[in-house]
Every structure is written in structure tokens, then in C-alpha cells.
Amino acid sequence: xxxxxxxxxxxxxxxxxxxxxxxxxxxxxxxxxxxxxxxxxxxxxxxxxxxxxxxxxxxxxxxxxxxxxxxxxxxxxxxxxxxxxxxxxxxxxxxxxxxxxxxxxxxxxxxxxxxxxxxxxxxxxxxxxxxxxxxxxxxxxxxxxxxxxxxxxxxxxxxxxxxxxxxxxxxxxxxxxxxxxxxxxxxxxxxxxxxxxxxxxxxxxxxxxxxxxxxxxxxxxxxxxxxxxxxxxxxxxxxxxxxxxxxxxxxxxxxxxxxxxxxxxxxxxxxxxxxxxxxxxxxxxxxxxxxxxxxxxxxxxxxxxxxxxxxxxxxxxxxxxxxxxxxxxxxxxxxxxxxxxxxxxxxxxxxxxxxxxxxxxxxxxxxxxxxxxxxxxxxxxxxxxxxxxxxxxxxxxxxxxxxxxxxxxxxxxxxxxxxxxxxxxxxxxxxxxxxxxxxxxxxxxxxxxxxxxxxxxxxxxxxxxxxxxxxxxxxxxxxxxxxxxxxxxxxxxxxxxxxxxxxxxxxxxxxxxxxxxxxxxxxxxxxxxxxxxxxxxxxxxxxxxxxxxxxxxxxxxxxxxxxxxxxxxxxxxxxxxxxxxxxxxxxxxxxxxxxxxxxxxxxxxxxxxxxxxxxxxxxxxxxxxxxxx
Amino acid sequence: xxxxxxxxxxxxxxxxxxxxxxxxxxxxxxxxxxxxxxxxxxxxxxxxxxxxxxxxxxxxxxxxxxxxxxxxxxxxxxxxxxxxxxxxxxxxxxxxxxxxxxxxxxxxxxxxxxxxxxxxxxxxxxxxxxxxxxxxxxxxxxxxxxxxxxxxxxxxxxxxxxxxxxxxxxxxxxxxxxxxxxxxxxxxxxxxxxxxxxxxxxxxxxxxxxxxxxxxxxxxxxxxxxxxxxxxxxxxxxxxxxxxxxxxxxxxxxxxxxxxxxxxxxxxxxxxxxxxxxxxxxxxxxxxxxxxxxxxxxxxxxxxxxxxxxxxxxxxxxxxxxxxxxxxxxxxxxxxxxxxxxxxxxxxxxxxxxxxxxxxxxx
Numbered sequence: 001x002x003x004x005x006x007x008x009x010x011x012x013x014x015x016x017x018x019x020x021x022x023x024x025x026x027x028x029x030x031x032x033x034x035x036x037x038x039x040x041x042x043x044x045x046x047x048x049x050x051x052x053x054x055x056x057x058x059x060x061x062x063x064x065x066x067x068x069x070x071x072x073x074x075x076x077x078x079x080x081x082x083x084x085x086x087x088x089x090x091x092x093x094x095x096x097x098x099x100x101x102x103x104x105x106x107x108x109x110x111x112x113x114x115x116x117x118x119x120x121x122x123x124x125x126x127x128x129x130x131x132x133x134x135x136x137x138x139x140x141x142x143x144x145x146x147x148x149x150x151x152x153x154x155x156x157x158x159x160x161x162x163x164x165x166x167x168x169x170x171x172x173x174x175x176x177x178x179x180x181x182x183x184x185x186x187x188x189x190x191x192x193x194x195x196x197x198x199x200x201x202x203x204x205x206x207x208x209x210x211x212x213x214x215x216x217x218x219x220x221x222x223x224x225x226x227x228x229x230x231x232x233x234x235x236x237x238x239x240x241x242x243x244x245x246x247x248x249x250x251x252x253x254x255x256x257x258x259x260x261x262x263x264x265x266x267x268x269x270x271x272x273x274x275x276x277x278x279x280x281x282x283x284x285x286x287x288x289x290x291x292x293x294x295x296x297x298x299x300x301x302x303x304x305x306x307x308x309x310x311x312x313x314x315x316x317x318x319x320x321x322x323x324x325x326x327x328x329x330x331x332x333x334x335x336x337x338x339x340x341x342x343x344x345x346x347x348x349x350x351x352x353x354x355x356x357x358x359x360x361x362x363x364x365x366x367x368x369x370x371x372x373x374x375x376x377x378x379x380x381x382x383x384x385x386x387x388x389x390x391x392x393x394x395x396x397x398x399x400x401x402x403x404x405x406x407x408x409x410x411x412x413x414x415x416x417x418x419x420x421x422x423x424x425x426x427x428x429x430x431x432x433x434x435x436x437x438x439x440x441x442x443x444x445x446x447x448x449x450x451x452x453x454x455x456x457x458x459x460x461x462x463x464x465x466x467x468x469x470x471x472x473x474x475x476x477x478x479x480x481x482x483x484x485x486x487x488x489x490x491x492x493x494x495x496x497x498x499x500x501x502x503x504x505x506x507x508x509x510x511x512x513x514x515x516x517x518x519x520x521x522x523x524x525x526x527x528x529x530x531x532x533x534x535x536x537x538x539x540x541x542x543x544x545x546x547x548x549x550x551x552x553x554x555x556x557x558x559x560x561x562x563x564x565x566x567x568x569x570x571x572x573x574x575x576x577x578x579x580x581x582x583x584x585x586x587x588x589x590x591x592x593x594x595x596x597x598x599x600x601x602x603x604x605x606x607x608x609x610x611x612x613x614x615x616x617x618x619x620x621x622x623x624x625x626x627x628x629x
Numbered sequence: 630x631x632x633x634x635x636x637x638x639x640x641x642x643x644x645x646x647x648x649x650x651x652x653x654x655x656x657x658x659x660x661x662x663x664x665x666x667x668x669x670x671x672x673x674x675x676x677x678x679x680x681x682x683x684x685x686x687x688x689x690x691x692x693x694x695x696x697x698x699x700x701x702x703x704x705x706x707x708x709x710x711x712x713x714x715x716x717x718x719x720x721x722x723x724x725x726x727x728x729x730x731x732x733x734x735x736x737x738x739x740x741x742x743x744x745x746x747x748x749x750x751x752x753x754x755x756x757x758x759x760x761x762x763x764x765x766x767x768x769x770x771x772x773x774x775x776x777x778x779x780x781x782x783x784x785x786x787x788x789x790x791x792x793x794x795x796x797x798x799x800x801x802x803x804x805x806x807x808x809x810x811x812x813x814x815x816x817x818x819x820x821x822x823x824x825x826x827x828x829x830x831x832x833x834x835x836x837x838x839x840x841x842x843x844x845x846x847x848x849x850x851x852x853x854x855x856x857x858x859x860x861x862x863x864x865x866x867x868x869x870x871x872x873x874x875x876x877x878x879x880x881x882x883x884x885x886x887x888x889x890x891x892x893x894x895x896x897x898x899x900x901x902x903x904x905x906x907x908x909x910x911x912x913x914x915x916x917x918x919x920x921x922x923x924x925x926x927x928x929x930x931x932x933x934x935x936x937x938x939x940x941x942x943x944x945x946x947x948x949x950x951x952x953x954x955x956x957x958x959x960x961x962x963x964x965x966x967x968x969x970x971x972x973x974x975x976x977x978x979x980x981x982x983x984x985x986x987x988x989x990x991x992x
Binding site: 009010012013014016017018019020021022024025028029031032035036038039040042043044046047049050051053054055057058224225226227232 | 757758759797800801802803854856857858859860861862863864873874876877878879893897898901902905908909912913916919920925928929932935936939943946947950952
């Protein structure tokens with residue numbers, strides 16, 4: 001059989017194709033319905049779900065850093081400001097050849113190695129579209145130079161931002177401290193949500209102590225971002241609450257005066273209100289420029305500070321430990337009076353030396369020919385060492401330790417800005433613990449004139465002197481006076497006077513010591529009488545001259561034979577006016593020589609200026625008391 | 630003798646042209662938003678559209694019988710170009726899909742989307758329908774030669790589309806349902822085999838399709854963002870130019886493969902209905918033309934072109950809505966890009982030619 005030959009049946013084929021075309025049309029329709037159902041499911045049924053996802057895709061919360069509060073002195077001088085400063089910043093994503101740009105910029109202005117290296121470090125961490133600071137604080141000249149050529153550098157911008165600035169610079173460095181960039185350790189302890197946009201934090205001084213008040217509250221803006229996280233527009237904004245402005249008890253005029261007085265010297269001055277504990281001036285010389293620390297100090301400058309023999313970074317007022325010398329004699333005198341070891345008129349014969357009974361230990365007086373018959377008042381006025389050797393020997397170290405501790409020696413004063421050391425008030429326990437030795441009576445003699453192991457900070461001396469001035473209250477020294485809300489200028493919090501404890505000593509005994517300290521200034525035999533000449537007010541003080549190294553018994557102190565570092569420290573503590581004290585001052589000049597000659601004039605300078613400002617209180621000194629001198 | 634209308638003399642099908650123009654305008658509207666309101670993109674696209682419409686008009690002047698006559702040559706020419714591309718690619722040590730003609734770059738694999746159905750329609754129309762097994766076998770060879778060359782490029786997406794175009798001819802030509810079922814089963818069996826021959830990125834795409842959540846920031850990211858764009862559009866959309874997924878650049882390839890998601894986001898389900906309605910209108914009109922074609926060749930070719938057009942739509946939407954793997958197929962006449970648009974418009978030109986070149990028996 002021949003193979004089946006199929007005739008082409010045109011009609012049959014047409015019907016077949018049309019049938020298939022109809023099937024194709026039906027299939028298309030069905031598929032369109034399926035697709036529609038799928039899209040309907042996504043768009044209508046699941047709409048809320050995807051709407052939420054879309055929203056969280058595009059809306060990001062972006063924090064806004066609050067403006068830091070300002071710091072003012074009590075006399076209205078701005079101590080910490082926020083200044084617009086110009087920084088040179090580069091947005092990496094718009095720069096093709098970063099090394100080339102840096103090289104070309106370097107030809108226009110000097111960028112500096114450390115700036116480049118810190119920039120490169122941040123280049124690795126930051127997102128590509130976020131600008132990274134290359135240089136902070138452009139000078140006017142740098143600003144001008146870069147501005148002219150800025151159009152040549154795509155992605156390089158000059159950005160103005162608020163920078164902390166301390167107008168008085170080194171003058172207030174140790175009191176105000178400074179802010180610096182937040183470091184890892186700080187990051188782990190602070191309130192992350194409130195600091196999320198903040199770059200700087202108080203590192204030291206008042207800036208650190210009042211960080212909470214100064215910082216303010218972070219603001220937020222809801223921003224629309226694109227897929228790279230770049231902000232497209234702001235949807236909603238909760239403005240940040242600026243930090244509170246802080247007013248310190250610090251008196252800028254006194255501070256300025258103290259800085260000038262210590263110019264070229266190593267030392268410290270603390271001035272304090274003896275009634276409420278407010279610190280009026282606190283200077284540690286030499287200072288440093290806090291502005292250098294704000295945006296990270298370069299290592300060269302930092303090393304210069306670190307290697308300086310003057311240790312400018314040390315806050316001598318709070319951390320400098322000095323033998324207090326004769327400045328503690330009033331406190332020892334009070335201790336003898338309150339415990340009945342001495343009556344006010346008990347006299348000690350001062351031949352110019354003191355021999356500890358039963359030993360061969362002989363201690364000389366600063367006045368070789370001796371003070372003769374000496375009672376307590378004279379002993380303080382003339383700073384008789386022999387009187388206090390004998391006194392200390394009779395009091396014994398236990399009683400001295402107990403009483404001195406009450407006056408704050410060997411303990412932190414709890415000053416509000418912190419960062420202080422406790423100094424050292426030696427005791428039998430201390431000696432045993434530290435040296436595993438028992439206490440020698442000879443050591444007590446040294447303590448009697450503020451020498452030996454005893455070490456005090458200038459702030460401790462100020463606080464102890466304030467106790468005498470206010471007759472018994474150990475105050476917590478503070479810088480904080482009040483804080484005002486940023487916009488309303490309303491006082492939101494005031495610093496309170498804080499009495500840590502009171503020392504109960506009879507009225508007469510206080511007056512006896514005050515009188516003696518008054519004699520130091522105003523009596524003909526007072527050691528610091530030259531500091532009191534022509535004063536329009538009466539004040540009380542005590543000088544001190546602390547030995548830096550020990551002399552053998554028969555040696556004499558000859559300043560010009562010693563290198564400067566071995567010269568005596570000059571100390572002086574004082575308060576004024578005597579019967580209505582408004583200000584207490586402690587001064588120490590390292591290797592400054594005699595306290596009455598070198599340190600006392602500084603106190604006088606501060607007193608004069610302060611009373612110029614506030615006026616001399618009405619109460620005048622009772623002449624009676626000076627009669628018998 | 631029946632009077633020829635004006636449009637017939639121009640060889641233009643008014644309803645189809647109308648549908649295409651509306652679709653293209655709607656596409657431009659979406660593209661303007663998707664491109665981030667770049668008028669340069671719109672200008673570029675309009676130029677391509679005019680060029681494609683011009684080509685459509687030219688092709689429409691060619692009668693189906695002449696087309697049938699030259700189809701084998703076009704096919705052979707296309708195969709030759711594919712081989713040439715591979716050789717150039719081999720020499721250039723890299724993937725090569727293009728032939729650069731200076732003014733325009735030309736993708737030979739794109740030509741095969743039309744050449745394969747044409748040659749198959751020509752071949753099958755001469756035979757008795759439905760095609761016999763041996764004819765189907767020969768058709769398969771005709772399909773697989775270019776497909777094999779395209780896979781080598783490698784361009785899996787186009788290879789699949791060319792295969793679909795060829796298969797749709799066989800389907801329209803009345804291929805026995807038993808063979809169709811067999812072919813589908815064979816295709817299913819091919820999946821594990823083709824997996825072995827896939828490149829890593831191709832496997833990745835398939836894995837991403839199966840479970841986009843497994844790598845939400847990597848390969849699955851595109852699909853997830855696309856679904857967010859679609860879903861967040863809701864019933865009426867976020868409004869033209871207001872799509873956040875697209876304008877904030879969360880949506881990948883928003884001007885090209887993922888432009889459907891932009892439509893969904895900005896015009897919502899209502900916009901989707903409009904677009905699908907337009908597509909359905911064009912498909913129905915195309916099928917109508919095919920059914921009324923005078924010659925078997927015209928019938929088969931016309932219907933297969935429309936079928937392929939529909940497959941494009943279906944695959945693209947399936948892809949962006951997470952139902953099909955991402956294979957890189959643009960949304961017909963809406964996505965930015967010239968190559969696929971030109972191919973499609975030439976196809977529609979063929980359709981119009983089929984419809985308007987009629988020999989009247991009364992002559």
C-alpha cells in the first residue's frame with residue numbers, strides 16, 4: 001500500500017488554527033486573571049504589611065545635637081562659648097582620587113600629618129556620602145585661601161559648625177576644664193539616646209561636673225532617606241532643647257588678677273566665699289589653653305605640655321600636694337585651746353631652738369635669736385616654731401590627727417568639679433601601714449610646723465581657713481552658683497551652701513585665734529604686716545614657708561646657694577574682713593621663698609579688688625583687741 | 630470589487646495602532662516617574678518609539694507571501710550572525726551579545742525572536758496540519774540551533790523566549806495535545822539537567838526566586854523591594870511621581886525590568902487594571918487579525934507573535950511580583966530600552982501586514 005497522502009484541507013486547517021488561537025486567547029485571559037489576583041493579593045489584601053515595610057524603608061529618625069549651655073562667671077563674663085568655626089570637610093563619594101585631592105589641598109594650606117592620618121582613619125568608618133572633617137578651626141587666612149580655590153575641588157566643603165570656645169583661654173583652664181570628643185569609655189557609660197548626635201562631652205573641670213546641665217536634650221527629625229541613607233527631605237522635626245546656661249561663683253576679675261600675680265611662677269591661688277563655699281577664683285599656674293583640647297589636641301602640643309617641667313596640665317589648686325608649713329599653726333593653736341592643752345596666756349620660752357625631752361633631737365626656730373616669752377597669740381603672729389614644737393609634742397600625734405582631719409586635712413574637700421587629691425594627714429596607723437614602722441615623737445614636732453609627711457592642697461588650706469573665718473563650718477567648696485534655662489533665662493537650679501560638718505569650739509577660742517591671725521597682718525610684730533599696710537579693711541592671715549628639702553640641724557637656709565627647685569614654697573592663707581568674712585584666700589608659690597613676703601601680697605591684691613567690687617562691709621574692727629600688742 | 634479603505638492602503642490596522650499608541654503613552658508616563666523625572670530619558674525613549682513605529686510601518690508594507698518567501702534567508706542570516714557574535718566573543722575573551730554597527734548596536738539573538746517563528750510558520754504552513762511527529766522533530770531542530778547558540782553567549786532569558794516563540798508556532802499550528810503534554814514533561818525533566826549547565830549567577834536567581842527571604846540584603850533584595858513597592862501601592866497608589874520605593878531608589882532596575890512595580894506603587898491596583906486592560910485589548914485584536922488572516926502562514930505567524938507578546942507580559946509581571954525567577958525580561962513597550970521594543974513593533978508590523986494585504990477572490 002502506498003503511503004497515505006493527506007490532502008491539504010484548507011478549511012479544516014483554518015478551523016484548527018482558529019481553535020488554537022481561541023484557546024490562546026482564553027489562556028491569556030486566564031493568566032491575566034491569575035496575575036490580577038496575585039497583584040490584588042499584594043496590593044489590597046497585604047497592603048498594610050507592605051505599606052509598613054515601605055514606610056520603614058524610607059523614614060529614618062535622625063537626631064539633632066542640642067546646643068551646649070554657656071558658662072558665665074558671677075560677674076557676667078562669658079567663660080565658655082559656642083562659636084561658629086569653619087572646618088574643611090570632604091565627602092568621599094564625590095571624590096575620585098582622594099590622595100590627589102589631599103595633595104593639591106596641601107599645596108594651598110598646610111594640613112598637617114595628624115589631620116591627614118585621623119581623616120584617613122575616619123574615611124574607613126564613615127559612610128561614603130557623609131562629609132568627614134579634615135581640618136578644624138580654619139584661620140581667616142586659611143579660610144580665604146581655600147575659599148578662592150574651592151571650586152576646583154569637588155566634594156570639598158567649608159562647613160560652619162558650633163565649636164566650644166573658651167574666651168579666657170589658659171586663665172580659666174583649670175576651673176572650667178574643657179570639652180573633647182567623646183571616647184569609647186564615655187560612650188559606654190552615657191545615655192546613648194540623648195548623646196546620639198553629640199560629638200563632644202565635658203572632659204574635666206566644670207564642663208565635666210555640670211555635663212548634665214550643660215548638654216541639653218537631643219532633638220529629632222524624621223527624615224526621608226533613600227536607599228543609601230542619604231537624607232532627601234525632612235518630614236517632621238522635634239527641635240533639640242539647648243543646654244542650660246551655668247553661672248559660676250567664679251569672679252572673673254579676681255581670677256584675672258590671680259593669673260597675673262602668678263605670671264611666670266609655678267603655684268596656685270584659691271579664693272573662696274567663707275560663708276557659702278563658693279569658689280571666687282581658682283588659678284593653677286602655669287595654665288594651658290583649653291581650646292587646644294576641644295577638637296583633639298595634636299600630639300606635638302600635647303607632648304610639649306607633658307614634658308614641660310612646669311607641669312601645666314596639673315591642677316595645683318586641687319592636686320598640688322604641698323607641706324602646709326606654718327599656715328596650719330592657727331588650727332594647731334585651736335586644737336590646744338579646745339582640748340585645754342594650752343591656756344591662751346600660757347607662755348613658752350623660745351631661745352631659738354627646741355630640744356625634745358629625753359633625746360638629743362634639737363630643732364631650730366626660723367628666728368635664730370628666738371622669740372623669747374611667747375604665748376599663743378604671739379606665737380601665731382610671729383610664727384614661733386619653738387612654741388609649736390612644744391605644743392605639738394604635748395598634743396601628740398593622735399590628737400593632732402583627729403583635729404586636723406576635722407578641719408579637712410588628708411581628706412578630699414568634695415569640691416563640686418572633682419578631680420582633687422586628698423593630700424596626706426599622717427597618723428600612727430598611716431605610718432604603720434605605709435612603712436610598717438611606729439611613729440617617732442620627732443615626727444610630731446615636724447607636724448607642729450606643717451612639715452614632715454603632712455601634705456595639703458591649696459583648696460584644703462582655703463577650706464580650713466574658711467572654717468576659722470566662719471567659726472566652725474567645714475564647707476563643701478563649689479563653683480556652681482545657678483543654672484538658667486536657655487530661652488526663658490529662668491533660674492532652674494541654684495547651688496546650695498553645704499556644710500559638711502561643724503566643729504564646735506567656744507566663741508572665745510575662735511576669737512583668740514582670729515585675733516592672732518589679725519596680728520599677723522596688722523600688728524607691728526606680725527610676719528605679714530607689710531601685706532596689711534594701708535588696707536581699708538582689717539584682715540587675718542597666716543603665712544607659711546615650707547621647706548622643700550630638709551636641712552641638717554646646723555645648716556642654714558641660703559636661697560642663693562640652692563637651685564630654684566629646692567627653694568622654699570611660699571604659702572599664705574587669709575580671710576577678710578576679720579569680723580564679717582567675705583573672702584578667704586590661699587596662695588602657694590612653688591619655690592617662691594618666704595610666704596609673708598611673696599605669697600601674702602597676692603592675697604592682699606585679691607582682697608582689694610574684691611572689696612572694690614562688693615564694697616567694704618560696714619562692721620569695723622574692734623580696736624580693743626589690738627590694745628595689748 | 631470591495632473598496633480598500635485608507636488605512637488598508639497604508640497597511641495600518643487602526644485599532645491595533647490605537648492600542649499601541651495608548652500603551653506607549655501610558656508607558657512614557659510611568660517611565661518619566663521611574664527615571665526620576667529625567668526628560669533626557671523620555672526624549673531617548675520617544676526617539677526609539679518613533680524609530681520602532683517607523684519600522685513597524687515599513688514592515689507592514691511587506692505582504693505575508695513575500696515574508697514567507699524570505700523567512701528562510703532571514704533565519705539563516707540570523708544564525709550566521711549568532712555564530713559571528715560567538716566568534717568575536719571568543720576572540721574578545723568575554724560574553725558577547727552585540728554587533729556594533731556604529732550608529733546602533735544590534736543584538737542578533739533579538740532577530741531570532743521573529744526569524745524562528747517566521748521560518749517555522751513558513752515550513753509548517755506548506756505541510757498538512759496538524760504537523761506530524763517528524764515535522765515537529767525538524768521544527769525542534771530549527772528552534773534548537775539558534776537557542777543553543779544564544780545559550781552559549783550566555784543569554785538564558787532570550788534563549789527561553791526564542792524557544793517559547795518557536796513553541797508557540799507549533800501550538801498554533803495545531804500540534805497534537807499528546808505531543809504538547811510530552812514536551813511539557815520533557816521540559817520538566819530538563820530542569821535538573823539544565824541546573825547542571827547553569828552559571829552560578831543563574832542558579833542564584835533560581836534559588837532567590839524559591840526563597841527570597843534567605844538573603845534579604847543580597848540576591849533576594851530586589852524581589853523583596855519590588856514586592857514592597859507593589860504592595861504599598863494599594864488600591865489607588867501613592868500618586869504619580871510620589872512612589873517612595875522608586876524615587877528613593879529602593880527599587881532596583883526601576884526604569885527597565887522592574888518598571889511594573891513603579892506602576893503598582895504609584896497607580897495602585899487601578900493602574901494595573903488599566904495596563905492589563907490595554908494589553909488584553911492588543912492581544913485580542915492580534916488574535917482577531919490572526920484568525921482572519923487569509924493564508925495559513927499569516928494565521929500561524931500572527932497568532933504566534935501575539936502569543937509571544939503575551940508570554941513577555943506574563944513572565945515580566947510574574948518576575949517582579951515574585952512568582953517567577955528574575956530572568957531579565959522587560960515589560961513590553963513600557964520598559965526603557967530600544968532592542969525589545971523594536972523587535973515587538975516589527976512583530977506588530979508583520980501583524981498589520983497580514984491584516985491589510987488581501988487578495989480578493991473576485992479579482
